[in-house]
Amino acid sequence: MFHPSSLRLIDGATGSELEQRGVDLSLPLWSAGALLDAPEVLAQVHRDYLTAGAQAITTATFRTHRRVLEKAGLGDRAAELTRQAVQIARDARDEICRDALVLGSVAPLEDCYRPDLVPDEEVCFQEHLEWMEHLIEAGVDLILIETINHLSEARAAIRAARRVAEGKWMISFCTRSAGPPGVLLSGEKWQPLLEEIQDAQGVGVNCVSPHSIVDQVKLLRQELDQTPILAYGNIGHAAEEGNWISSDAIGPELYRQLAASWIDAGASIVGGCCGTTPEHIRVIHQQLIDR
Numbered sequence: 001m002f003h004p005s006s007l008r009l010i011d012g013a014t015g016s017e018l019e020q021r022g023v024d025l026s027l028p029l030w031s032a033g034a035l036l037d038a039p040e041v042l043a044q045v046h047r048d049y050l051t052a053g054a055q056a057i058t059t060a061t062f063r064t065h066r067r068v069l070e071k072a073g074l075g076d077r078a079a080e081l082t083r084q085a086v087q088i089a090r091d092a093r094d095e096i097c098r099d100a101l102v103l104g105s106v107a108p109l110e111d112c113y114r115p116d117l118v119p120d121e122e123v124c125f126q127e128h129l130e131w132m133e134h135l136i137e138a139g140v141d142l143i144l145i146e147t148i149n150h151l152s153e154a155r156a157a158i159r160a161a162r163r164v165a166e167g168k169w170m171i172s173f174c175t176r177s178a179g180p181p182g183v184l185l186s187g188e189k190w191q192p193l194l195e196e197i198q199d200a201q202g203v204g205v206n207c208v209s210p211h212s213i214v215d216q217v218k219l220l221r222q223e224l225d226q227t228p229i230l231a232y233g234n235i236g237h238a239a240e241e242g243n244w245i246s247s248d249a250i251g252p253e254l255y256r257q258l259a260a261s262w263i264d265a266g267a268s269i270v271g272g273c274c275g276t277t278p279e280h281i282r283v284i285h286q287q288l289i290d291r
Contacts, residue, residue: 007101007202008288010056010232011049012272012281014105018045018060020277028071032063035081039088045278046092052278053285054271056101057093058144060085065131067109079134086138103170104140106131106157107147112174112207115150115186124156132164143169147207147273149185154193170202172230177212181219194223204230207273210250210258214265221266228269231262235275256283 015031023038025031034042046057063069064085066078074081089102109127110117118124132143143165145157154171161169173190176183182190197203203224205216210233220229235250250258259270272280 007055007228007269009054009281009285010103010230010269010271011046011054011058012232012276012278013234013274014042014045014058014060015062016236016274017277018042021045028063028068029074030063031060032068032081032085034060035064035084035088039084042085043088043092046089047096048278049281050092050096050100052282053288054100054281055097056103056142056271057089058103058105059089059135059140061105061131061135062107064134065109065127067127078130079137082131082134083138086135086140090139101141102139103142103144104132104135104138106135106143106145106161108149108153112147112149113185115184118150118153118186121152121156124153125159128153128157128160129163132160136164136168141168142201145169145171147172147174149174151184151186151188151190151192154190155196158193158196167199168201170200170204170228170230171197172202172204172206172232174207175205175212175216177209181212181215191223198224198227200227202228202230202269204232204267204269206230206232207234209233210235210255213258214261217262217265217267229267230269230271231259231267232271232273232276233258234273252277252280252283255280256287259284260287 018034019025021041023034049057061082064082066075069075069078093100143161148154174185213231213233217231
């Protein structure tokens with residue numbers, strides 16, 4: 001298996017891709033519902049991203065922590081469902097590309113776009129810690145803390161990652177698309193965190209407009225001299241019901257061009273978030289080969 005420092009291309013969306021393939025992503029489970037109802041569809045999504053050239057796939061654990069599962073009466077199955085999600089990803093990896101990494105997805109405990117719902121920092125720490133312990137025990141290669149929109153939850157997740165996955169974690173922020181770069185959805189600047197995350201395997205931005213990412217990457221590159229920068233944008237928007245409304249406004253070729261601008265700005269790891277598909281990853285992979 002290659003070292004994380006060799007990672008250049010991660011996969012695209014899991015949740016919205018499952019939805020496009022007919023899987024019910026009703027809240028509160030969202031993508032975790034595939035573990036109960038459509039595990040083979042999930043496995044095929046992973047295989048398709050690996051075949052497209054992704055060097056890492058992300059586990060369908062975005063909503064397998066106790067807090068969300070309790071809303072569906074499944075709180076006592078958090079470890080089991082996390083383990084199942086990781087095993088599905090590991091099996092797909094072993095089938096298609098044994099050198100690929102399996103990234104354990106860790107998201108905001110409540111809502112990616114509602115920083116006002118973030119729990120108390122100590123509560124966040126304890127719940128992220130349990131979640132990450134499940135992921136590490138299940139065998140992920142790296143923890144990917146993603147779509148983080150609030151400083152206090154970021155701090156809690158970083159503390160938890162250092163406790164259980166020292167040297168094996170990355171973090172990516174959900175920022176405001178309008179206005180100056182480096183501002184989380186909470187309205188807080190990310191700068192207070194940067195001294196704390198020099199040891200991360202990657203720091204970046206995700207689930208925002210692909211057009212806004214280049215300025216975020218430039219700022220991160222200025223502020224983090226040596227840390228790998230990751231970038232993966234979304235296409236479309238979330239509906240109030242929780243499902244994702246995909247858009248064809250940014251097709252694979254335009255997305256590839258935008259990803260090239262992120263790389264030129266200093267990103268070293270790129271991929272796709274909600275609304276992207278294996279085809280988006282395939283054309284980026286071809287570009288990386290040609291560079």
